[in-house]
Amino acid sequence: MVRSSLSRRLKVLRPSLLGVLTVLLVCVPARRGDLSGGVHVTLADLASVALIGVAAFTLLVKRKRRFLPGRVWLLVPIALAAVLATFTAADLMGSMPGLLRFLQIFVLIPLALLVVVRTATDAWLLVGAVAVSALVQGTVGVWQAATGTGASYAGEYIRAVGTFGAQDVMAMATIVGYGWIILLGTGLATRGRARMVCLAGVAALSVPLALSLSRGAWVATLCAALVMLLLYGLRTALRTGLFVTAAAVVLVLGLGVGSDTFGERVTSITSSVSQPDQSVDDRYSLWRTATAIWQDHPVTGVGPRGFAVHRDSYAPLELSSGSDIEDPVSGYQRQPLLSPHNMYLLVLSEQGLPGLVSFVLLLAALGVWSVKRLRRAKSEGGKAFGMVVTGFLTWQVANFSYADIGGPPTLVMSVMLGMALWWAQ
Numbered sequence: 001m002v003r004s005s006l007s008r009r010l011k012v013l014r015p016s017l018l019g020v021l022t023v024l025l026v027c028v029p030a031r032r033g034d035l036s037g038g039v040h041v042t043l044a045d046l047a048s049v050a051l052i053g054v055a056a057f058t059l060l061v062k063r064k065r066r067f068l069p070g071r072v073w074l075l076v077p078i079a080l081a082a083v084l085a086t087f088t089a090a091d092l093m094g095s096m097p098g099l100l101r102f103l104q105i106f107v108l109i110p111l112a113l114l115v116v117v118r119t120a121t122d123a124w125l126l127v128g129a130v131a132v133s134a135l136v137q138g139t140v141g142v143w144q145a146a147t148g149t150g151a152s153y154a155g156e157y158i159r160a161v162g163t164f165g166a167q168d169v170m171a172m173a174t175i176v177g178y179g180w181i182i183l184l185g186t187g188l189a190t191r192g193r194a195r196m197v198c199l200a201g202v203a204a205l206s207v208p209l210a211l212s213l214s215r216g217a218w219v220a221t222l223c224a225a226l227v228m229l230l231l232y233g234l235r236t237a238l239r240t241g242l243f244v245t246a247a248a249v250v251l252v253l254g255l256g257v258g259s260d261t262f263g264e265r266v267t268s269i270t271s272s273v274s275q276p277d278q279s280v281d282d283r284y285s286l287w288r289t290a291t292a293i294w295q296d297h298p299v300t301g302v303g304p305r306g307f308a309v310h311r312d313s314y315a316p317l318e319l320s321s322g323s324d325i326e327d328p329v330s331g332y333q334r335q336p337l338l339s340p341h342n343m344y345l346l347v348l349s350e351q352g353l354p355g356l357v358s359f360v361l362l363l364a365a366l367g368v369w370s371v372k373r374l375r376r377a378k379s380e381g382g383k384a385f386g387m388v389v390t391g392f393l394t395w396q397v398a399n400f401s402y403a404d405i406g407g408p409p410t411l412v413m414s415v416m417l418g419m420a421l422w423w424a425q
Contacts, residue, residue, distance in 0.1 A: 089303025098304025113418030134179020185387030369424035
């Protein structure tokens with residue numbers, strides 16, 4: 001009796017709202033004084049724990065029903081590889097926080113969302129929360145760039161970073177990139193006024209995305225846009241691409257903020273191979289370091305968070321000790337380089353070949369299944385959600401080539417990954 005009563009309450013309260021709360025709380029500023037890679041628990045983390053707890057309770061209450069689809073088995077290899085790497089690491093206790101974080105992001109939150117998201121309404125509430133967060137962060141970012149209150153770049157406080165500050169300089173660009181994809185995917189699949197509103201939102205979010213000066217986010221967003229537009233249709237792709245590009249250029253030039261800096265940043269993308277700047281050169285050095293670590297620990301890696309411990313033993317001499325960050329709130333700080341800035345190499349060095357294979361298998365399977373379901377979708381809502389999921393996965397696969405998990409957007413990425421798992425069937 002009590003169990004059925006609790007079950008009815010969970011249904012009325014929509015447990016998926018805890019996922020919405022997790023996304024929205026990511027926007028709450030959480031300045032860190034310690035940048036050494038310690039454990040930092042935020043309000044969004046607490047909300048995600050509540051989400052996981054409610055999902056576990058729901059499974060217990062509904063244990064006689066077949067709640068979880070077969071695709072949930074995709075999460076088993078990735079969990080086993082992480083656990084194996086942890087328990088074979090030289091420093092078990094040092095790797096344990098990394099294991100818990102990895103399982104939280106890639107297993108527990110996606111699995112929890114698979115349990116609590118029962119209808120399309122739940123799913124749209126979650127991606128809608130991501131879009132709202134992107135608009136909020138984008139607005140703050142544009143204001144920072146216009147008023148000179150953002151992160152420092154070339155001696156000026158013109159880099160848009162939203163509420164995250166210079167400590168998480170990529171965070172705003174990531175959230176805005178997700179929102180950009182959600183609005184573009186929805187705009188492509190809908191018609192009339194809804195399409196115009198969504199595409200106007202895409203053009204508006206292009207401004208803070210540009211002002212973030214994040215080359216990686218630009219490349220990932222371009223890759224996602226190309227895949228989404230080509231899946232929808234070449235003619236519509238060309239028309240929509242021209243509209244969004246023209247509107248974004250007009251808005252960016254109209255603001256007149258950092259146009260010279262923006263141009264230099266764009267040019268640096270093409271010269272990153274032949275003439276890399278210091279940040280790109282450091283990234284190449286970190287990639288070589290991760291590869292060297294894996295060559296000495298090919299099967300199980302060095303364990304979660306082991307890269308930072310072993311970095312100095314394998315790093316080339318030209319690697320910098322850290323990067324300089326500065327904003328008006330936190331002032332100048334030296335941020336240590338504790339990861340290879342490549343998710344695939346991070347998993348390879350810390351979890352070995354089994355970890356990388358299971359990780360790539362998860363992303364590849366979700367991508368294939370998402371496209372297949374998108375092609376079967378008949379309704380506008382289904383096509384829109386399929387476009388959003390496909391765009392997100394493309395963005396993340398590209399972004400993981402020059403970035404890894406860390407900072408507030410990781411929880412938002414986990415929520416989006418849960419939506420991809422829910423959609424892919």
